[in-house]
Amino acid sequence: xxxxxxxxxxxxxxxxxxxxxxxxxxxxxxxxxxxxxxxxxxxxxxxxxxxxxxxxxxxxxxxxxxxxxxxxxxxxxxxxxxxxxxxxxxxxxxxxxxxxxxxxxxxxxxxxxxxxxxxxxxx
Numbered sequence: 568x569x570x571x572x573x574x575x576x577x578x579x580x581x582x583x584x585x586x587x588x589x590x591x592x593x594x595x596x597x598x599x600x601x602x603x604x605x606x607x608x609x610x611x612x613x614x615x616x617x618x619x620x621x622x623x624x625x626x627x628x629x630x631x632x633x634x635x636x637x638x639x640x641x642x643x644x645x646x647x648x649x650x651x652x653x654x655x656x657x658x659x660x661x662x663x664x665x666x667x668x669x670x671x672x673x674x675x676x677x678x679x680x681x682x683x684x685x686x687x688x689x690x
Contacts, residue, residue, distance in 0.1 A: 576684030589662030597640040605658035654690040
């Protein structure tokens with residue numbers, strides 16, 4: 568069983584930056600794909616960025632060039648650096664892990680989830 572804990576959310580003005588962290592309880596997560604999802608009120612949960620065990624990455628189109636996902640296996644932590652934030656980035660951000668090490672867009676494909684962290688971007 569892997570536990571994930573997100574941190575780093577908060578309130579920021581449009582154009583600002585935040586860095587989210589996802590700390591895992593087990594070293595085995597280094598062999599998993601880890602993803603960041605977000606969910607805004609009234610909207611479905613969407614995959615924002617993913618990083619495989621081999622450090623390949625995926626980004627949804629709306630965040631390409633602004634967000635960067637990275638991982639530090641020595642710390643069992645995955646990061647999401649968010650720059651040039653927009654009001655439409657406002658959501659609860661969740662990290663999730665897939666032990667099958669695949670890129671998937673559906674939340675149902677991920678076995679482990681954190682509790683979420685709120686990101687609010689004021690315009």
